[in-house]
Amino acid sequence: xxxxxxxxxxxxxxxxxxxxxxxxxxxxxxxxxxxxxxxxxxxxxxxxxxxxxxxxxxxxxxxxxxxxxxxxxxxxxxxxxxxxxxxxxxxxxxxxxxxxxxxxxxxxxxxxxxxxxxxxxxxxxxxxxxxxxxxxxxxxxxxxxxxxxxxxxxxxxxxxxxxxxxxxxxxxxxxxxxxxxxxxxxxxxxxxxxxxxxxxxxxxxxxxxxxxxxxxxxxxxxxxxxxxxxxxxxxxxxxxxxxxxxxxxxxxxxxxxxxxxxxxxxxxxxxxxxxxxxxxxxxxxxxxxxxxxxxxxxxxxxxxxxxxxxxxxxxxxxxxxxxxxxxxxxxxxxxxxxxxxxxxxxxxxxxxxxxxxxxxxxxxxxxxxxxxxxxxxxxxxxxxxxxxxxxxxxxxxxxxxxxxxxxxxxxxxxxxxxxxxxxxxxxxxxxxxxxxxxxxxxxxxxxxxxxxxxxxx
Amino acid sequence: xxxxxxxxxxxxxxxxxxxxxxxxxxxxxxxxxxxxxxxxxxxxxxxxxxxxxxxxxxxxxxxxxxxxxxxxxxxxxxxxxxxxxxxxxxxxxxxxxxxxxxxxxxxxxxxxxxxxxxxxxxxxxxxxxxxxxxxxxxxxxxxxxxxxxxxxxxxxxxxxxxxxxxxxxxxxxxxxxxxxxxxxxxxxxxxxxxxxxxxxxxxxxxxxxxxxxxxxxxxxxxxxxxxxxxxxxxxxxxxxxxxxxxxxxxxxxxxxxxxxxxxxxxxxxxxxxxxxxxxxxxxxxxxxxxxxxxxxxxxxxxxxxxxxxxxxxxxxxxxxxxxxxxxxxxxxxxxxxxxxxxxxxxxxxxxxxxxxxxxxxxxxxxxxxxxxxxxxxxxxxxxxxxxxxxxxxxxxxxxxxxxxxxxxxxxxxxxxxxxxxxxxxxxxxxxxxxxxxxxxxxxxxxxxxxxxxxxxx
Numbered sequence: 001x002x003x004x005x006x007x008x009x010x011x012x013x014x015x016x017x018x019x020x021x022x023x024x025x026x027x028x029x030x031x032x033x034x035x036x037x038x039x040x041x042x043x044x045x046x047x048x049x050x051x052x053x054x055x056x057x058x059x060x061x062x063x064x065x066x067x068x069x070x071x072x073x074x075x076x077x078x079x080x081x082x083x084x085x086x087x088x089x090x091x092x093x094x095x096x097x098x099x100x101x102x103x104x105x106x107x108x109x110x111x112x113x114x115x116x117x118x119x120x121x122x123x124x125x126x127x128x129x130x131x132x133x134x135x136x137x138x139x140x141x142x143x144x145x146x147x148x149x150x151x152x153x154x155x156x157x158x159x160x161x162x163x164x165x166x167x168x169x170x171x172x173x174x175x176x177x178x179x180x181x182x183x184x185x186x187x188x189x190x191x192x193x194x195x196x197x198x199x200x201x202x203x204x205x206x207x208x209x210x211x212x213x214x215x216x217x218x219x220x221x222x223x224x225x226x227x228x229x230x231x232x233x234x235x236x237x238x239x240x241x242x243x244x245x246x247x248x249x250x251x252x253x254x255x256x257x258x259x260x261x262x263x264x265x266x267x268x269x270x271x272x273x274x275x276x277x278x279x280x281x282x283x284x285x286x287x288x289x290x291x292x293x294x295x296x297x298x299x300x301x302x303x304x305x306x307x308x309x310x311x312x313x314x315x316x317x318x319x320x321x322x323x324x325x326x327x328x329x330x331x332x333x334x335x336x337x338x339x340x341x342x343x344x345x346x347x348x349x350x351x352x353x354x355x356x357x358x359x360x361x362x363x364x365x366x367x368x369x370x371x372x373x374x375x376x377x378x379x380x381x382x383x384x385x386x387x388x389x390x391x392x393x394x395x396x397x398x399x400x401x402x403x404x405x406x407x408x409x410x411x412x413x414x415x416x417x418x419x420x421x422x423x424x425x426x427x428x429x430x431x432x433x434x435x436x437x438x439x440x441x442x443x444x445x446x447x448x449x450x451x452x453x454x455x456x457x
Numbered sequence: 458x459x460x461x462x463x464x465x466x467x468x469x470x471x472x473x474x475x476x477x478x479x480x481x482x483x484x485x486x487x488x489x490x491x492x493x494x495x496x497x498x499x500x501x502x503x504x505x506x507x508x509x510x511x512x513x514x515x516x517x518x519x520x521x522x523x524x525x526x527x528x529x530x531x532x533x534x535x536x537x538x539x540x541x542x543x544x545x546x547x548x549x550x551x552x553x554x555x556x557x558x559x560x561x562x563x564x565x566x567x568x569x570x571x572x573x574x575x576x577x578x579x580x581x582x583x584x585x586x587x588x589x590x591x592x593x594x595x596x597x598x599x600x601x602x603x604x605x606x607x608x609x610x611x612x613x614x615x616x617x618x619x620x621x622x623x624x625x626x627x628x629x630x631x632x633x634x635x636x637x638x639x640x641x642x643x644x645x646x647x648x649x650x651x652x653x654x655x656x657x658x659x660x661x662x663x664x665x666x667x668x669x670x671x672x673x674x675x676x677x678x679x680x681x682x683x684x685x686x687x688x689x690x691x692x693x694x695x696x697x698x699x700x701x702x703x704x705x706x707x708x709x710x711x712x713x714x715x716x717x718x719x720x721x722x723x724x725x726x727x728x729x730x731x732x733x734x735x736x737x738x739x740x741x742x743x744x745x746x747x748x749x750x751x752x753x754x755x756x757x758x759x760x761x762x763x764x765x766x767x768x769x770x771x772x773x774x775x776x777x778x779x780x781x782x783x784x785x786x787x788x789x790x791x792x793x794x795x796x797x798x799x800x801x802x803x804x805x806x807x808x809x810x811x812x813x814x815x816x817x818x819x820x821x822x823x824x825x826x827x828x829x830x831x832x833x834x835x836x837x838x839x840x841x842x843x844x845x846x847x848x849x850x851x852x853x854x855x856x857x858x859x860x861x862x863x864x865x866x867x868x869x870x871x872x873x874x875x876x877x878x879x880x881x882x883x884x885x886x887x888x889x890x891x892x893x894x895x896x897x898x899x900x901x902x903x904x905x906x907x908x909x910x911x912x913x914x
Contacts, residue, residue, distance in 0.1 A: 196652055422676070423650045
């Protein structure tokens with residue numbers, strides 16, 4: 001944890017800016033230094049709504065909460081944009097080792113998992129040390145078995161490893177199903193040592209019948225591995241998963257704006273996602289992101305309007321297929337956008353800034369990087385890529401992007417688990433995010449230069 | 458965590474003792490410096506048996522495992538001493554906030570909880586900031602309600618706070634029942650921020666009908682408190698708990714010995730408990746304790762026999778009423794004992810030693826304290842009191858006691874939770890325990906002086 005380090009940085013910053021007035025004379029980023037709104041939003045959403053799984057009634061309560069809050073905060077053009085999406089919901093989920101040892105495992109079905117039916121399935125475990133070992137296995141070894149993919153993601157500040165180790169979840173069930181497996185258990189895609197399994201979506205190809213697919217917690221995966229290694233007979237597991245597909249259900253995006261003074265300039269879109277997985281209350285994934293972008297945008301309202309409109313996108317149904325981001329790109333394809341940003345990696349401090357801007361905007365990037373350095377934020381060398389909810393609009397319009405990269409050291413301890421709750425949000429680190437976001441928005445929303453990446457028509 | 462500090466201490470110690478031979482020339486405590494047996498026992502018991510709730514078939518598998526292991530290690534007089542005990546087992550357990558907010562809580566029934574029946578109970582929550590507020594509440598405010606006791610235990614190296622805050626669990630349900638409460642939820646008696654609730658026994662007075670009683674996890678207690686504070690209407694909860702009383706079932710103690718060379722000297726009894734709560738695998742509570750005492754005793758076997766017999770007591774059914782400790786005291790009341798010790802506070806390093814010895818044994822205590830100082834262990838000022846499983850024999854015979862106090866800073870993060878699993882055991886800190894125990898046993902088992910506390914007859 002970087003609390004102590006960050007507290008020092010912030011103290012230094014606050015001293016160096018001196019005399020921060022509560023008055024309207026303060027700049028947006030000076031006001032952001034006293035921010036409590038980001039935490040208030042995160043607290044409200046997690047306490048009053050709780051989990052907000054895409055396509056469910058809980059997500060609708062989340063949208064109602066968001067519309068009321070964004071209106072109360074004085075944003076313009078607050079609205080809900082609904083869409084339909086296929087909806088899968090969790091049922092009973094239990095897993096036991098039954099032979100030659102006996103114990104209960106903590107398991108959670110993966111999104112789009114098949115069902116065992118009400119009668120638990122019993123089968124032999126086939127152990128794979130890595131995802132690649134599963135890929136390489138002949139069908140005959142896998143057919144009829146319960147696949148177990150064991151390898152564990154380790155922590156990294158930039159969250160790298162999720163892509164590589166995450167394949168066991170993203171496509172492992174589809175691969176196992178095609179090889180004839182009866183079911184699949186994966187070690188949670190996570191870096192913690194707690195009994196809360198990490199859920200998340202998986203996808204089966206068209207024509208492949210979904211098999212029961214669940215994550216077991218890291219301590220359970222440790223134990224199952226030891227059991228497989230010392231058992232003299234095949235390890236048998238009993239598995240009960242009864243998820244359901246509810247067909248097409250309503251989801252939606254919530255949109256709000258800080259109107260710009262020059263309507264000829266394309267808007268900036270800043271995103272988070274309103275939906276969450278169902279096991280926790282979606283505090284770090286992604287109520288925090290909505291708190292951060294909304295607090296930052298709110299400080300732009302206290303001043304003469306920025307030149308460009310800043311549009312907030314609280315996206316729906318990200319976790320279960322990025323339906324909100326796709327719907328936004330489709331509905332707004334006729335509106336040229338200038339730049340996209342997203343906050344969807346928890347509430348820990350921003351440690352690096354990445355840019356994807358036209359060469360002509362180098363002075364803008366230099367100015368932003370220089371300001372962010374006061375918060376201890378390093379300028380990265382990689383091009384910015386944005387987040388899941390702005391991916392479609394970025395791709396459709398080849399948008400400029402700025403990424404405020406958050407410290408992900410402990411993000412995958414909590415990601416998609418029952419432990420994603422408000423107590424994991426550090427208000428000091430969250431406030432640093434709001435300050436950084438406000439600094440960036442002050443600059444880009446008042447930048448009148450051309451931000452388009454592509455060749456001019 | 459003290460790993461770095463401890464590693465330094467151990468390195469210093471190892472250097473200062475120089476040339477540790479693998480040969481039989483090494484003393485017991487020199488051999489203990491290479492110990493891997495304590496971890497091996499903890500790993501075996503948690504992997505091959507798993508949870509071992511008192512009175513259940515799982516505990517019997519634990520006893521079978523223990524008898525085989527203690528025989529394989531060459532201990533003498535390995536045996537099981539069975540007894541009967543009333544047995545309660547967990548059923549379904551679910552808790553939801555249903556109004557004015559909606560969410561699922563992570564809840565675990567307390568041992569001896571009543572049942573809601575198969576149909577969930579719904580009721581209004583009455584909030585108590587502290588246990589004492591519940592005690593002071595008039596019956597009329599409590600009757601028919603779901604009591605919620607909120608205050609949280611904070612971490613302390615010596616584990617203090619458990620007694621005071623634990624009252625909410627030990628006797629809170631009985632008090633609530635006598636006031637007419639329909640059910641009780643308590644904030645987990647624990648110091649963590651995870652979604653695993655802390656179970657544990659509660660007791661109802663004769664004539665008081667047990668009400669449904671459950672612990673909710675700390676993040677759920679945080680959330681419920683916020684909900685109570687901001688709700689404009691009473692907070693309603695739905696609760697499903699279906700535990701069962703199975704009546705008298707078999708439990709038992711497992712006993713083994715390192716025989717002493719002088720049968721006229723009363724034995725030393727060293728204890729741990731074999732049973733565990735059912736939510737985790739009982740790694741720190743108390744497979745570790747069994748590993749530590751057994752490894753230490755094993756090193757006494759490699760030398761000429763100690764003067765006194767050292768008797769190992771792997772007690773049964775501690776968690777659910779200390780039935781094993783009571784049975785041991787009753788069955789062995791005819792045998793005078795010299796001294797009792799217990800390891801039942803996890804696997805983290807010993808940081809303090811406390812003594813309860815006759816004045817005549819002051820040189821013995823001085824010698825032990827001086828040796829333990831090489832491990833960074835402080836000599837305490839409080840009299841030693843022993844552990845739960847030796848409490849009855851200590852009381853019956855007014856025994857001398859030595860306590861090797863373990864660092865409890867993170868113990869109540871894990872105590873009685875699903876998270877009590879092998880990965881929480883730090884092999885380096887565990888080994889320091891084994892070294893300390895071996896140093897103490899070498900001294901006391903070879904001490905021929907009188908250790909009796911009471912007046913001579």
